[in-house]
Amino acid sequence: MIKFLDLHKINERFRKEIDERIKNVLDSGWYILGEQNKLFERHFAEYIGVKHCISCANGLDALNLIIRGYDFKPGDEIIVPANTYIASILAISENGCVPVLVEPDIETYNIDPKKIEEKITSETKAVMLVHLYGQAVQTKSISEIAKKYNLKIIEDAAQAHGAIYDGKRTGNLGDAAGFSFYPGKNLGALGDGGCVTTNDEKLAKRIRAIANYGSDYKYHHIYKGINSRLDEIQAAILDVKLPFLDKDNKQRREIAKFYRQNIKNPEIILPETYDEDAHVWHIFAIRTKNRTKLQEYLENKGIQTNIHYPTPPHKQGAYKEWANQSYLVTEKIHNEIISIPISPVLEDKEAEYVVNVLNQYKG
């Protein structure tokens, strides 16, 4: 069986260093907001190329903290892709703001920059960009729109640690970005984790306080904050893994290249990329007309797959108010998409087997 993602194998490579760093945390007697967080925040900010990194409990909180940090008010509109994981949208509605959905581009699966301007109203405060599957959004034209209408650009970079657009890493393409360190992400902890990256000092200060009970110093509360912190143990583990992120992403790119060059089947549409550096292949999603049939076929051949995602946010029970809306490109993608194995520990012979099995698929 070729696993969709072998997390044990991914982390086993770092066992010795992780064991040692966990032991150090245990020995230190300091488990929350300490030296490990400071160290990881500094290293991650350097890696992304930003001034500030604020660690927090998970990726959803990171986005939530950005929206709270900007002090957007209930009723403020935030533009967000219709084709995303629901967390991007939940972060907006959790704060009483209004998610305004925009269709993706069928080539990149990312938000279609040409469809943003028509959705802007006098209430629009921000555009949230999601670098879906690990591919950086082409932000140039969007930055111009944001400037023209005075909108903040928030990045949901939960799937795109290390991707590059126009010489800059995701997490440094807008005003503030949210990352997730959920175990399956390109940089994953052994539990939950997340962070915000930004060059905005004022925002960084606010977010750091809001994430810690709204407190700027101990028992002094200036905001109605939340508790969203990254454990010292998780910060230490992430600090062990960060130096290997580029190498891991390179490995993912090699596999993606191999798939893109060798999967040749008229029943299968391969993912597009406009620039090799832009993509870190968190997910390699192919499309086919009869998705269930292909998934069963692969399962029978011992290849685990996944679907990112089977139901679009506007068709979820959580957003009944959108039940009658249709986003045809988003729906088409959700109906046809299927994710095949890709990871830094997928072996050449496994990738070759995946290619052979896919090429034999009759549809």
Ligand SMILES: *Cc1c(COP(=O)(O)O)cnc(C)c1O
């Ligand atoms: C994983 C993910 C999140 C949420 O991250 P958590 O750490 O699970 O809260 C948000 N947005 C996208 C696009 C994601 O893939």
